Amino acid sequence: MSDDTELVRRMAALAHLDVTDQEAEQLGRQFADILASFETLTRAEVETAPESSATSGAPFRADTERPSLAREDALANAPETADGFFSVPKTIGGNH
Amino acid sequence: MKDATDLLADLAAGRVSVRSCVDSSLERIAFLNDELQAFANVHVDEARARADELDAELAAGATPPPLFGLPIAVKSNLCVRGRESNCGSRMLAGYRAPYTATAVQRLLDAGAVLVGTTHMDEFAMGSSGENSSFATTRNPWDHQRAPGGSSSGSAVAVAAEMVPLALGSDTGGSVRQPASFCGVTGFKPTYGAISRYGLVAFGSSLDQVGSIARSARDVEAALQVLCGADEHDSTSLRDFRYEVDAGQPFEGLRIGLPAQFFTDSVDRDVRASVEAAIDVFCERGAKVEIIELPFTELAVPTYYVLATAEASSNLARYDGVECGRRANGDGSLAGMFAATREAGFGPEVKRRILLGTYVLSSGYYDAWYGRALAVRDRLRADFARAFESCDLLLGPTYPTPAFPLGQLEADPVAVYQADVLTVPASLAGLPAASVPCGLVAREGVELPVGLQLIGPARGDARVLAAARSFQSVTAHHHASPTATHEGAR
Numbered sequence: 001m002s003d004d005t006e007l008v009r010r011m012a013a014l015a016h017l018d019v020t021d022q023e024a025e026q027l028g029r030q031f032a033d034i035l036a037s038f039e040t041l042t043r044a045e046v047e048t049a050p051e052s053s054a055t056s057g058a059p060f061r062a063d064t065e066r067p068s069l070a071r072e073d074a075l076a077n078a079p080e081t082a083d084g085f086f087s088v089p090k091t092i093g094g095n096h
Numbered sequence: 097m098k099d100a101t102d103l104l105a106d107l108a109a110g111r112v113s114v115r116s117c118v119d120s121s122l123e124r125i126a127f128l129n130d131e132l133q134a135f136a137n138v139h140v141d142e143a144r145a146r147a148d149e150l151d152a153e154l155a156a157g158a159t160p161p162p163l164f165g166l167p168i169a170v171k172s173n174l175c176v177r178g179r180e181s182n183c184g185s186r187m188l189a190g191y192r193a194p195y196t197a198t199a200v201q202r203l204l205d206a207g208a209v210l211v212g213t214t215h216m217d218e219f220a221m222g223s224s225g226e227n228s229s230f231a232t233t234r235n236p237w238d239h240q241r242a243p244g245g246s247s248s249g250s251a252v253a254v255a256a257e258m259v260p261l262a263l264g265s266d267t268g269g270s271v272r273q274p275a276s277f278c279g280v281t282g283f284k285p286t287y288g289a290i291s292r293y294g295l296v297a298f299g300s301s302l303d304q305v306g307s308i309a310r311s312a313r314d315v316e317a318a319l320q321v322l323c324g325a326d327e328h329d330s331t332s333l334r335d336f337r338y339e340v341d342a343g344q345p346f347e348g349l350r351i352g353l354p355a356q357f358f359t360d361s362v363d364r365d366v367r368a369s370v371e372a373a374i375d376v377f378c379e380r381g382a383k384v385e386i387i388e389l390p391f392t393e394l395a396v397p398t399y400y401v402l403a404t405a406e407a408s409s410n411l412a413r414y415d416g417v418e419c420g421r422r423a424n425g426d427g428s429l430a431g432m433f434a435a436t437r438e439a440g441f442g443p444e445v446k447r448r449i450l451l452g453t454y455v456l457s458s459g460y461y462d463a464w465y466g467r468a469l470a471v472r473d474r475l476r477a478d479f480a481r482a483f484e485s486c487d488l489l490l491g492p493t494y495p496t497p498a499f500p501l502g503q504l505e506a507d508p509v510a511v512y513q514a515d516v517l518t519v520p521a522s523l524a525g526l527p528a529a530s531v532p533c534g535l536v537a538r539e540g541v542e543l544p545v546g547l548q549l550i551g552p553a554r555g556d557a558r559v560l561a562a563a564r565s566f567q568s569v570t571a572h573h574h575a576s577p578t579a580t581h582e583g584a585r
Contacts, residue, residue, distance in 0.1 A: 008450060015408060015453040016415065016430065017446060018438035027447060030508055034451065037509045038397035042463050046470040058330045073194035077419035086417050089429045 004028035100260035100314035107165035114165035118147040121167040133231040134252040138212040164207035169253045169262040172213045175294040184216040184228040187420045187440030197294020199305045206321040214249025220298045227444045236577040238541040241498040244274030251278040269518025271306030272530035276493035276546025279532045283315045287525030288333040291326030297410040299403035312563035341561035346380035350487045352387040357491030369534030369545040391475040392520045399519035401468035408452030479524045483552040493530040493546030527556040532572040
């Protein structure tokens with residue numbers, strides 16, 4: 001497995017994304033090309049910006065209660081529900 | 097076809113009924129959509145019912161609201177309560193939004209009639225319309241060419257005269273570039289001018305709702321309704337309203353031409369059309385100077401680092417729990433997440449999620465994401481400096497006219513690099529329009545070229561006043577795709 005393919009597999013695991021062997025290989029090649037074409041950015045002589053720079057100035061709303069989606073609406077698009085809740089596989093004590 | 101402004105005058109005066117106007121729109125969609133694939137969903141019965149209601153209200157003496165009876169389309173990443181908002185993704189096939197986006201609601205409240213939702217590149221990632229899970233949208237000027245993206249269906253719906261006005265979204269050029277490819281007027285406002293509430297998030301610090309129409313004055317009619325603060329979007333500007341600038345913008349207008357927008361990467365014919373358009377401004381008293389925006393040379397990597405980082409976070413919510421499809425995988429919770437995302441996302445979305453995960457991950461964050469934030473600040477400063485001596489910046493919208501479908505499918509680097517002219521205004525949060533400025537011949541077919549106009553933050557009315565003035569002395573925006581008039585091929 002090439003370094004690029006291995007990198008893609010590690011990122012896919014972080015992103016909760018299954019990738020097939022074929023996808024990992026193809027994405028690995030593309031990843032290498034993309035990062036090479038972006039290389040100029042890593043050489044830019046700039047001071048690192050504070051983390052808030054993208055969203056600075058956005059006001060906070062008042063911390064007051066207000067209506068939210070009705071439960072029925074919130075659940076309407078869920079693939080699986082049970083007793084008015086979202087249903088997912090068990091996380092403790094087995095798979096089901 | 098009349099533009100929206102003329103149509104609105106006829107509708108409000110009762111010279112044309114809303115029902116006949118909506119029926120014309122629906123007939124044209126029925127005639128062309130199988131071939132062009134602009135619309136993902138057409139709401140025939142609902143549109144007709146709403147049209148009849150509006151006709152009855154006018155007959156009863158009601159004062160018509162500003163967009164009374166206007167048929168509109170919206171991109172499939174804008175939520176409309178009870179309707180499918182699939183974002184061009186298998187992941188959201190069949191997803192019916194539980195509420196309506198503020199931008200859409202404002203158009204509906206102003207009397208517009210929603211006739212349907214349009215195809216798009218999956219999660220607004222792409223510039224050809226080919227990344228949809230459901231259909232390949234075709235350019236009405238040449239059905240073998242890309243319509244541009246990601247607001248592919250919205251641009252085609254307007255260019256093919258299915259509707260006079262459509263909403264899209266623009267993160268790095270997704271309204272301007274398809275407008276350029278399809279020969280229509282597209283506009284991305286100042287960041288925050290229009291609420292993002294109900295716009296499915298891709299890159300939240302960049303995403304904006306954009307408008308596509310046949311003329312700048314039509315876009316202005318929409319903006320007067322769309323702009324304004326929204327309590328549901330904390331990034332919407334508190335004190336911004338769109339007010340039409342009725343002054344004469346040619347005489348004394350100071351135009352900057354960024355040297356970085358006129359490089360050898362721009363097609364020679366595209367450049368000639370854009371230069372001819374600049375001459376139109378100069379001949380009427382505008383002053384032109386070449387300016388430098390040095391950090392635009394880093395705009396593409398900066399954009400793709402920031403946009404993919406934000407996308408990797410925004411798209412983490414699609415995991416098979418709250419909405420969309422689910423694949424069970426190995427039966428565990430983690431296995432279900434991974435299998436759902438593998439099955440639901442297409443290749444471009446996966447590529448961007450992985451890239452965004454990489455630039456945010458430990459060990460790479462400072463070199464990529466941190467540096468991109470810093471370059472974004474420098475790019476903003478470049479623009480601020482330019483607007484000290486210029487009122488507007490002009491250049492091409494895209495380096496080429498519409499390219500053949502499939503041409504760039506296997507080359508993501510080439511696709512990304514070609515965004516070099518649209519991403520700078522996105523990174524700086526500036527208002528920018530694309531207006532048709534000529535046609536160039538490719539393999540015997542004429543294809544539109546877009547002129548991009550960029551203004552300072554909150555200078556939206558200045559950008560569109562210049563676009564409107566340009567259209568008042570030129571006829572490029574009246575050009576129509578003959579391929580469409582010949583019917584489906």
